[in-house]
Amino acid sequence: MASGGLIPGSLPIFDGKGYDDWCVKMEAILGFQEIDEIVKVGFKEPPKNADEGAKTTYKEMKKLDCKARVLAHQCIGAPIFQKISKVVTTKEVWEILQNGYGNSGKMKKVKLQSLRRQYELLSITEKETVAEYFDRLQVITNTMRVCDENIEDCRIVEKVLRTLTPQFDHVVVAIEESRDLDVMTIEEL
Incomplete structure (x- = not known):
């Protein structure tokens, strides 16, 4: 070609x-x-x-x-x-x-249920860097989007901030006070 x-x-x-x-x-x-x-x-x-x-x-x-x-x-x-x-x-x-x-209707629903569960249970581990955690979260959310789940950036941003370890509490507070989380993109985070 x-x-x-x-x-x-x-x-x-x-x-x-x-x-x-x-x-x-x-x-x-x-x-x-x-x-x-x-x-x-x-x-x-x-x-x-x-x-x-x-x-x-x-x-x-x-x-x-x-x-x-x-x-x-x-x-x-x-x-x-x-x-x-x-x-x-x-x-x-x-x-x-x-x-x-491909993901037929029923298969897509089953896969999406599993992905939603993974998404809800996902949190950063003690040995994991923020970048590694973010990559894991991106894989799940992108797969959810392929299954037609409308998952907005603000929801992902909130998930990341909510599930970081306590050592990041001061960073989370600074971000929440200085930025509007409703319009913050994943890239900005």
Whole structure:
């Protein structure tokens, strides 16, 4: 895919694990290649009596779909490839992967319940740095967001300040007195 500026060795390969992360990376790549819409929306063959404009549009869409399918094939490991190798459109590929590995409604709810519990029980340990704790918290909150949980920055900021060890009490008080926590971003914290 030299024309698109991507180096094949840098493409993410889905091997059955980490679907959500792979999906985010693929959406960025597909957007960069300007083929994300064909993957999500798909295309239909025009009727036999269609005008030349419709036929030309169909050919362009089919070409974009082939480009997207080539990219998808490059980003899927051998065991998973067997599940999608006979599929005709990239939209179908995406749907098979989403249904097999994505967070369906029930799976998403179960996963979200587990993540909410982890989030609520999470606190910094004595041996952990604030940066390490913050990284653990970010992984959980980002995964919750992938599952469509609306978790605002102010809630995360409050969680961090509330769960720090007593040695940080003076820092927490200083932050609470000098800043408006309702508008403070994670990056500012």
